[in-house]
Amino acid sequence: MSKYKLGLDYAKQQDHNDDLSIYRNQFYIPKDTHGNELIYMTGNSLGLQPKTTKAYIDQELEDWANLGVEGHTQAKNPWLKYNEYLTENMANIVGAKPIEVVVMNTLTVNLHLMMVSFYQPTKTRYKILIEADAFPSDKYAVESQLRHHGFDDKDGLILWKARAGEELANYDDLEAIFKAHGHEIALVMIGGVNYYTGQFFDLKRITKLGHQYGCIVGFDCAHGAGNVELNLHDSGADFAVWCTYKYLNSGPGSLAGCFVHERHAHKKDLNRFTGWWSHNKETRFKMRDDFDQLPGAEGWQLSNPPILSMAAIKASLDMFNKVGIKKLVEKSKKLTGYFEFLIHELNDKHIKIITPQNPEERGCQLSIQVKNADKSLHHKLTQAGVISDWREPDVIRCAPVPLYNSFQDVYHLVDTLKTILHE
């Protein structure tokens, strides 16, 4: 017996019983041309706008208008310290200590800055291990690091591939890779939650394995931050990066997060690129001092940050932390479990969920393979008011986000899919 039931009434009842359902109303939900709310399933790509964001940005615009440069110290939220207002909330979301977290730059930039410090190849240990279907930007970034150090980007890359006929990466295969090549691998760089399959990797297990073989281990958690409990500190990972415009709802192209494990916080001799924002805060503005490395993740900052973008992040994190990542994940498991149940109930042999069945090995996203389908399926879904994501050749990705998606959203999504498939 499933713990879920069919029918719209059940979905309505679940929304009624849901403590977090009040948060939906704190977001702008995109509408169709007739003013009906769309079924928004792409919070894994661009999170929706909290209604509070505007006021947070307006505050900074107003302080800039009234104070000019004095806003650095006199604004309601003095700009000089703005990144610090985000640190603790962000650390809670990713399961880290404040000294391990900073919000700065954008995601791929942070990945490169981390590799400047943590990818230190030698003649015999220079390879980078990455999952085979990594997000393209990550693959391009690691390939360019290999070339930057004078290595061949094909020879230097080791891919953790799913087996033939399977979609998910397998830990036995990972162990075999380490057994065969561990001594050649300088860096392990894996997407914490794979963007395509939705597979949430065991960060601790991968880190332990990598460290056993003397490798540095980092994760791109773009699809994990705000979606799953990452527990970055406990994972032991050397570094992690993520963006804030997906599950963290901070607006298109907004700033990114970066984690550097506490064990590296005070290593002043670690190779890195620096700027005035990596310098000791107390003496940063004397401008004449010799460089004095700021400890912790903040020590990787380069520039004074864009306050308007940070204000949007602050708005989102303030809301996120009112709820707490634990409660969010709790709802998320129910919502995605319900989604999985409805898909199975379609009983359609053309449909296969490629995301792991184990709730501990996934976040809210389900990637649904529809055999013999093409992009017209995605167009029909869009026409019917469902915003989903299509990945060639035949996969729809849908991410019911616990902060603003409802059980009724999920019901209507699957009902629409069913209608289209039966046409």
Ligand SMILES: *Cc1c(COP(=O)(O)O)cnc(C)c1O
């Ligand atoms: C979204 C995403 C990116 C995008 O990188 P930007 O630098 O923010 O453009 C990179 N990697 C992964 C794994 C992603 O999910």
